Amino acid sequence: MFFPISDVIVSPLLLAGIGFLVGILGGFFGVGGGFIAGPMMFWSGVPMNFVIGTDLAHMTGKSIVAAKRHRALGHVDIKLGSFMVVGTIIGVEIGARIIEALEASGNIEIVIGSIYVVILLIISAFTFWESLRALRMIRTDQLDVKDAIGFQGIARRIQGLRIPPMVSFPDSGIASISLWTVIGVGFITGLLAGALGVGGGFIRMPLLVYVVGIPTHVAVGTDLFEIMFSSGFGTLTHALKGNVDILMALVMHTGAAIGAQIGAVSTRFFVGPRIRLLFSILPLIGAIMVMIRLLGGGIEGF
């Protein structure tokens, strides 16, 4: 089917299928799934600027459903999420302006594609290594499987930074942390959201767990809460810059809505480090797909 806004021919069933897959990931891992949806859209022939804007748009609708489910489960720290939104929105806007400049210079596909590959490979390797380390800690030290974090030392040091104003997040078990740390996490993930078209969950969730030091299940829900705002604002600013194919986003979201149902319920059967170990494979798949398209492949080659 021809999508006139993004000027590309792509099967709507393929788009709904991508949405379905990332819907499962969103509900299950607490991430928007943009880090895998973006590479899949790029691989299927969608121009990079539309990949970024449309990916954010489809996540907006999906994250509302997933966040609501996780909130019902008590996995959302509203106070923490609300503070992070400030940094996120600034980051998203700067990221969107970077994309506008890259689009104008004609280098968007190679630059953003390469950044995608590097970030996805780093995240995959780091999460895999850390999860194995945490699982070993559970076996040897009898730690609670929900709370085992391989980098508790980093979280303690970050919480020890006394840059005022200090805030507390009782729902996440944090007695005191600098507000700038929280806003900084929001800014970094917002920048990635605006520039890569992702919700930022694949970097926000590790930052929330390893740097801020909140439990994995709260990180999952709070991340989805945050994605509602980062993807919503990202959709608006990218749409104003002509980077969003709403029809494509709506089609993807129909698949995602079904997938999110499966993902959210699946979290009942997996906890802590095991979630993160599974999570580590997904960025690797995304990196391979982007590399295929950058090397001239993609769906046309199949």
Next chain:
Amino acid sequence: MKNPSVRKLVINFAIELVVYGILVLGYFLLVLRYLNSILTELYENNMVVYAFLGLGLVVAQGIVLEYVTSFIITKLRLERLD
């Protein structure tokens, strides 16, 4: 599947998914049929309206689909275990 609560969860969930899937498929076809030309015209002529309408559409779709889910659960008496 020995655990009765897990079995109940899976059965309820499967019914919900089938009903939900049929409704979403119908909506999917409606979107493709009617929205294509309207959105393309707005994209070419009024980017501000297109941006806000686009955001409104994806948010509305998210809310409506969640409402449909709750409606199905209530009407079919599918008790949620999560």
